[in-house]
Amino acid sequence: MLLSSEKLQGACGALILAPESYYVLRELPVEAESSPGLGLSMQPLESGAVRGVVDIAFQPGDSQEVSLLSNDNYDRRLRIPNPASGSFKLHTAELGNGRHRIALLAKTPSGELLLSAESLVAVRNRYKLVRRVAVPEENKGGLGQKVKPPADPSYGSQLSMESVAVYSSGRDLRLRIRMSEVSDAWNPPNGYDHVYFSVFFDFPDQRGKRSLPKLGYEPAGFDFNAGFLLFGWGARSFGAEDSSPDAYGRPLLGEVTQAADKKGRSVTFTFSSKFFESLTSLSGVKIFVSTWDGYLGEFRRISDKKEDLEFYSLDCRSVAELPKVYDHVVIHI
Secondary structure (H helix, E strand, C coil), X not given: CEECHHHHHHHCCCCXXXXXXXXXXXXXXXXXXXCCCCCCEECCCCCCEECCEEEEECCCCCCCEEEEEECCCHHHCEECCCHHHCEEEEEHHHCCCEEEEEEEEEECCCCCEEECCCEEEEECCCCEEEEEEECCHHHCCCCCCCCECCCCCCCCXXXXXXXXXXXXXXXXXXXXXXXXXXXXXXXXXXXXCCCEEEEEEECCCCCCECCECCCCECCCCCCECEEEEXXXXXXEEEECCCCECCECCCCCCCCEEEEEECCCCXXXXXXXXXXXXXXXXXXXXXXXXXXXXXXXXXXXXXXCCCCCXXXXXXXXXXXXXXXXXXXXXXXXX
16 A cells, blocks of 8 residues: 555554554655755865855845854754845854765745755865874873783783864864774774773763763763774764663764774774764764773673783783773763
């Protein structure tokens, strides 16, 4: 059976299917109102991309209100302050780097909504340094008591962070972590091995979780909203809402790119603006970064005796109580 969304909505608020049955839904085309001349144009860079502030021109007709939509996101529409002028300046940092579908949404004095044709735009803003923080000595080598990395000879100082620099292009965010050593002896596709990075974001004025999944740790004054596990063979993202101390939450929408510089002893993570859509700006965000190591996406255990492929501690505290945090730092933006 084929039903339009209009018929479904008219029939009932919810559709309940009988056992072993199904519906095939087809969205029927809707004739949209169009405004002669309502459209937008801009002057791209020679590369076909834009950055910084871009002038956009359009023909508003008798539109009372005009907004710019990006990727059909009505909640994040950008209101054009003086639509009668037929032009405005777009701060591309508000869109975030990457490709976007943009269109104009206009409202006439009679209340009609008019939507222009879409245009594709690629934003490529440069990253600027926001904050750089050195990792204090007291934040190195474990929490509560000193922990040793696995005793296998391939381990050196790959777990040791020296500093973390935060960069932003407006809505995207980049972390560049200066390490004591970067190795790739095990041929990891992301260019580094012998270290897993845990990265957590605390968004201001949003409810989060105190306990950081899988780490066994609750940083003081830090409630995470978005978390990431990043390592040489992969990455995972997770939200706080359905996470627990022993389990990651559902994956988040967005992309993280990873790059390693063995000679320069740095690992760089770039987080797309998609992860930060709930924020008006990055101001007030807190970031927790820690190191450990793992295998097949899971953290290595802690032993009470020297082991080749497990962390170990020979102090008096029970290893079962120790957080899986080697070096760590908290950055305030």
